[in-house]
Amino acid sequence: MHAAPPTTLRLSLPALPASESLVRDRVRRWLRGLHWPAGQLGDVLLATSEAVSNSIEHAYRSRVPGLVEVEGWLRAVANGYRRVELTVRDYGSWRPVPVYEENRRRGIPLMRACMDEVSIEGTDHGTEIKLRSRPVPPAVVTP
Amino acid sequence: MAERSFDEPAAEQLVNIDRRRVDDSIVVSVAGEIDTLTTPRLRQAVGEAIDEAAGGSVIVDLTSVTFLGSPGLAALVEAVGQAQRRGGPLRVVVDRSRPVLRPIELTGLDDVLALYETVEEALHR
Numbered sequence: 606m607h608a609a610p611p612t613t614l615r616l617s618l619p620a621l622p623a624s625e626s627l628v629r630d631r632v633r634r635w636l637r638g639l640h641w642p643a644g645q646l647g648d649v650l651l652a653t654s655e656a657v658s659n660s661i662e663h664a665y666r667s668r669v670p671g672l673v674e675v676e677g678w679l680r681a682v683a684n685g686y687r688r689v690e691l692t693v694r695d696y697g698s699w700r701p702v703p704v705y706e707e708n709r710r711r712g713i714p715l716m717r718a719c720m721d722e723v724s725i726e727g728t729d730h731g732t733e734i735k736l737r738s739r740p741v742p743p744a745v746v747t748p
Numbered sequence: 749m750a751e752r753s754f755d756e757p758a759a760e761q762l763v764n765i766d767r768r769r770v771d772d773s774i775v776v777s778v779a780g781e782i783d784t785l786t787t788p789r790l791r792q793a794v795g796e797a798i799d800e801a802a803g804g805s806v807i808v809d810l811t812s813v814t815f816l817g818s819p820g821l822a823a824l825v826e827a828v829g830q831a832q833r834r835g836g837p838l839r840v841v842v843d844r845s846r847p848v849l850r851p852i853e854l855t856g857l858d859d860v861l862a863l864y865e866t867v868e869e870a871l872h873r
Contacts, residue, residue, distance in 0.1 A: 629781075
């Protein structure tokens with residue numbers, strides 16, 4: 606008898622470059638626990654990593670690093686299909702996405718290509734990126 | 749080892765980069781994860797290889813890379829321009845590995861980067 610895998614994820618890390626791989630590790634473990642298909646798992650990791658990278662590169666550029674928070678939820682879709690929703694949040698002052706920058710020029714299209722839906726909301730108090738994955742089939746758990 | 753405020757991985761734990769000369773070419777082999785933390789090391793290693801090749805070809809072998817994000821993609825595009833100014837080609841080796849090929853294809857960089865499936869193929873073209 607195994608405990609049911611967690612359906613939510615909550616992380617809070619310093620908005621520093623080293624945090625990006627820590628977030629990937631935790632999200633990877635979470636999705637593996639949920640028996641996420643490998644290809645879709647890779648896409649969620651890529652999109653989440655890009656969102657965290659965005660927080661790290663821009664939100665705290667000229668101040669002491671703050672926090673980047675990642676929350677994830679498992680959502681049921683029709684016919685046993687499932688998806689995950691993740692929110693990546695920082696508390697830096699928002700600035701327009703600098704389209705001339707090489708990284709961001711590709712980071713946001715990458716997030717959009719990997720997810721069903723991406724929304725980016727910037728306020729004076731921070732930036733929140735919402736990622737909604739593609740639906741995946743019900744988990745097939747082999748005994 | 750310096751004290752860290754939390755249990756963070758060091759850049760050298762996430763990526764391993766080797767450089768070797770094969771005839772007139774420099775082969776840069778990258779293993780591990782290329783993200784915001786480790787991209788500066790990739791940029792430096794490839795930059796040094798371009799200098800060392802002095803117009804010869806530079807081959808960046810990504811077959812052992814397990815994650816490739818947009819900072820790494822940007823570094824590869826910059827390196828292509830840098831190599832062109834030195835008069836040598838920059839070739840990138842990727843096999844069918846999804847974590848590497850996926851971000852390259854999604855951003856259309858398969859049309860920008862000279863991609864090869866093996867180092868041998870990149871050396872002898």
